[in-house]
Amino acid sequence: MYNEKDIIAQWNADMYDLNETYTDDVELALMLMGTTPKKVLEIACGSGRFLVPVAKAGHDVTGLDFDEYMLKRIPHKITNEKIKWHKADVIYDDWGTGFDVVTLGANFLFNIVSDMNYEQAQKLMIQKSADALAVGGHIFVDYVYPQYPEKWFHNPNPNIIWEGTDSHGNFGKMSLLDNVYDTKSRIARYIRRFDMILADGNTLVQEIPSEKHFVVLEQIHKWLDEAGFVIEQECGDYQGHPISEMTNRVIIWARKIR
Numbered sequence: 181m182y183n184e185k186d187i188i189a190q191w192n193a194d195m196y197d198l199n200e201t202y203t204d205d206v207e208l209a210l211m212l213m214g215t216t217p218k219k220v221l222e223i224a225c226g227s228g229r230f231l232v233p234v235a236k237a238g239h240d241v242t243g244l245d246f247d248e249y250m251l252k253r254i255p256h257k258i259t260n261e262k263i264k265w266h267k268a269d270v271i272y273d274d275w276g277t278g279f280d281v282v283t284l285g286a287n288f289l290f291n292i293v294s295d296m297n298y299e300q301a302q303k304l305m306i307q308k309s310a311d312a313l314a315v316g317g318h319i320f321v322d323y324v325y326p327q328y329p330e331k332w333f334h335n336p337n338p339n340i341i342w343e344g345t346d347s348h349g350n351f352g353k354m355s356l357l358d359n360v361y362d363t364k365s366r367i368a369r370y371i372r373r374f375d376m377i378l379a380d381g382n383t384l385v386q387e388i389p390s391e392k393h394f395v396v397l398e399q400i401h402k403w404l405d406e407a408g409f410v411i412e413q414e415c416g417d418y419q420g421h422p423i424s425e426m427t428n429r430v431i432i433w434a435r436k437i438r
């Protein structure tokens with residue numbers, strides 16, 4: 181009766197923009213990029229939360245994402261900046277070449293959606309970044325890095341991520357449930373559940389089995405090295421503190437040297 185995928189994707193894009201309004205990652209990335217205009221590629225740019233302010237700062241930006249409902253929100257946020265975006269599956273589609281900066285921000289290494297082995301997909305994102313960059317260009321990587329991921333999976337209750345009404349009057353709730361974490365493979369499996377009460381009063385429920393691989397820092401270092409990068413900056417938060425049990429994050433700025 182309904183196209184569940186569309187209703188939920190539309191609701192999801194609205195909730196993303198309502199809830200994810202932080203900017204400190206953008207400020208750090210802009211500081212690292214410097215003031216000379218750069219050719220920047222954002223992988224998984226979504227609705228432009230990061231892409232648009234980077235364009236407004238004077239850079240020539242391109243974003244790739246496969247979610248058309250997220251991409252559709254970008255034109256409402258821009259005037260005449262140098263900004264392009266394309267619908268693309270970043271695992272399988274071409275990224276282009278000759279960029280000065282490629283960003284894997286906003287925790288994308290944990291938000292990859294694909295049918296590929298998760299660890300392999302993470303490594304591929306580093307290699308494809310190298311391929312898209314000119315020699316001397318930089319990669320910006322920003323992801324959640326809990327030193328004890330198993331502690332995240334103690335809570336047996338559903339974890340409600342977003343709840344609210346979208347621009348079409350559809351009310352929804354997204355929760356994560358049935359979390360299981362395997363310490364050996366560092367893979368977390370869980371269900372993303374959407375409970376919707378639509379504007380016409382009908383209800384819709386969708387459960388999407390999902391997984392994430394908790395990559396360790398040494399792996400990232402190895403993949404960067406193999407792809408020809410040398411790390412110039414590494415920190416555990418947007419204020420530049422070192423990575424620690426308190427920071428729960430990794431931010432890397434690395435240069436392609438070959």
Ligand SMILES: C[S@@+](CC[C@H](N)C(=O)[O-])C[C@H]1O[C@@H](n2cnc3c(N)ncnc32)[C@H](O)[C@@H]1O
Nearest residue numbers: 224225226229230245246247269270286292293
């Ligand atoms: C958490 S959002 C981040 C959006 C944006 N980078 C930001 O900073 O707000 C993650 C994005 O990754 C995209 N994504 C996940 N897997 C993808 C894939 N295989 N190809 C293209 N986009 C993907 C989703 O569509 C979503 O827009």
